[in-house]
Amino acid sequence: MPESPLVLGIESSCDEMAAAVLRGDREILSNVVHSQTVVHAPYGGVVPELASRDHVRVVSEVVEAALAEAGLAGRDLDGVAMTAGPGLVGSLLVGLSFGKAFAYAQGLPFVGVHHLVGHLVAAEVGGGGAGDEAGNLAPPYVGLVVSGGHTALYRVSTQGRPAVLGETRDDAAGEAFDKVAKLLGLAFPGGPAISKLAEQGDPRAVDFPRPMSKRPGLDFSYSGLKTAVSVELARRGGLEALADGECADLAASFEAAVVDSLVGRCRRAMKQEDANRIAVVGGVAANARLRREMRAAGENDGFQAIFPPMNLCTDNAVMIAAAGSRLLSRGVRDDLSLEAFSRVPLGATPWRDQGAPDSQTPSDSGS
Ligand code: KG4
Numbered sequence: 001m002p003e004s005p006l007v008l009g010i011e012s013s014c015d016e017m018a019a020a021v022l023r024g025d026r027e028i029l030s031n032v033v034h035s036q037t038v039v040h041a042p043y044g045g046v047v048p049e050l051a052s053r054d055h056v057r058v059v060s061e062v063v064e065a066a067l068a069e070a071g072l073a074g075r076d077l078d079g080v081a082m083t084a085g086p087g088l089v090g091s092l093l094v095g096l097s098f099g100k101a102f103a104y105a106q107g108l109p110f111v112g113v114h115h116l117v118g119h120l121v122a123a124e125v126g127g128g129g130a131g132d133e134a135g136n137l138a139p140p141y142v143g144l145v146v147s148g149g150h151t152a153l154y155r156v157s158t159q160g161r162p163a164v165l166g167e168t169r170d171d172a173a174g175e176a177f178d179k180v181a182k183l184l185g186l187a188f189p190g191g192p193a194i195s196k197l198a199e200q201g202d203p204r205a206v207d208f209p210r211p212m213s214k215r216p217g218l219d220f221s222y223s224g225l226k227t228a229v230s231v232e233l234a235r236r237g238g239l240e241a242l243a244d245g246e247c248a249d250l251a252a253s254f255e256a257a258v259v260d261s262l263v264g265r266c267r268r269a270m271k272q273e274d275a276n277r278i279a280v281v282g283g284v285a286a287n288a289r290l291r292r293e294m295r296a297a298g299e300n301d302g303f304q305a306i307f308p309p310m311n312l313c314t315d316n317a318v319m320i321a322a323a324g325s326r327l328l329s330r331g332v333r334d335d336l337s338l339e340a341f342s343r344v345p346l347g348a349t350p351w352r353d354q355g356a357p358d359s360q361t362p363s364d365s366g367s
C-alpha cells in the first residue's frame with residue numbers, strides 16, 4: 001500500500017447508495033450520494049425491498065460517478081472498502097457484492113467496514129465540508145453515535161476496539177425523530193423535517209420528560225418521550241385540531257428534550273472518562289440545536305465537541321473509504337467469502353477471522 005492510498009468506498013447499508021474516493025487519511029477526491037427519499041416518502045419510512053431494488057438499479061452509475069469526479073479509472077486505485085454491516089441485509093449485499101466484483105476485476109485488495117466505525121471515523125476526516133471542521137481528530141476521544149439505528153457512547157482508544165460506555169435501551173434518537181415526525185404528519189425523513197419546523201416553535205412550550213436524566217449511568221431511552229408526544233397530541237384533540245404554531249411548538253419542545261438528554265449524558269460521560277474531546281457523529285449530528293448545545297456545554301465544562309461536516313454526518317461513503325484506508329494501510333484484507341451482517345456489535349468483526357491485525361482504533365472493529 002502506498003503511503004497515501006487511493007481508496008474507493010461503497011456504502012449501501014440503508015436507503016442511500018454512496019461511493020467516494022479518498023486519498024490518504026482525509027483528502028476527499030469525490031463524494032457521491034444517491035438518496036432514495038422519493039422512493040420511500042409515500043410509505044413514511046424505509047421499505048427494505050424497495051431500497052435494495054433501487055440500489056441494484058444505481059450502484060454502477062454511482063461508483064462510475066465517484067471515479068469520474070475523482071478523475072480516476074478503476075486501475076488507478078489501491079483498494080476498495082465496503083460497508084459489511086450493520087444494516088439491511090438486502091441493501092448491504094448490493095454494495096458489498098459490487099465492491100467484491102469490482103475489486104476482483106481490478107485485482108485490488110478490499111476490506112469490509114463496520115458502519116458505525118465509519119461514522120466515528122467521519123469525525124477524524126473532518127475538513128472538506130462547510131462549517132464545522134473536525135481538524136485532525138485522533139484517538140483517544142469519546143464518541144457519541146447518534147443515528148437512525150443507533151444511539152451509543154464509546155470510548156475510542158489508540159489501542160483496541162471502541163468500548164461501549166452506554167447505549168439506548170429502546171429507540172435510537174433518530175428513530176424517535178422519525179416516529180414523532182410521523183405523529184405530527186411531517187414528511188419523511190423526519191429528523192430534518194422536525195428541526196426545520198422547530199425553528200418556528202417555542203422549545204419551552206411543553207415540558208417533555210428528559211429521558212433517563214434522574215438515572216445513574218450513561219444509557220439512553222427515547223420510546224417514552226415519543227409516547228409523551230403522542231399523549232400530548234391526543235390531549236390537544238389530535239393532529240387535525242392543532243394550529244400551525246402548536247405543531248411547531250410540539251416539534252421544538254420534543255427536539256429540545258432529545259437534545260437536552262443527549263447533552264446531559266455526554267457531559268456525564270466526559271466527567272466520568274476525564275476526557276476533553278467528544279466526536280458527535282451519525283445523522284442526528286446534523287441537527288443544528290444539538291450542535292449548538294453540545295458546543296455550549298463543552299465551553300462550559302471544558303471539553304471540545306467535534307462534529308463532522310454536515311454531509312459526513314448522514315450516511316456517506318467517504319467515512320467508509322476512510323475507515324477502509326486505515327485498515328488496508330495496516331495490512332488488513334478480506335476475501336471473497338466476506339458476507340453482509342444485519343446486526344453486529346461495535347467491537348466485533350464477524351466477517352474477519354479472529355487474530356487478524358485489527359485491534360487498533362475504531363477503524364477496524366464492527367458494531
Ligand atoms: O446516519 P444516518 O444517515 O443513517 C443511519 O445509519 O441510521 O441517520 C439517519 C437518521 C434519521 O433518523 C434522520 O431522521 C436523522 O438521522 N437526521 C436528523 C437530522 N438529519 C438526519 N435528526 C435530527 N435533525 C436533523 N437535522
Ligand code: ZN
Pocket residue numbers: 115119147148282283314315
Ligand atoms: Zn448511518
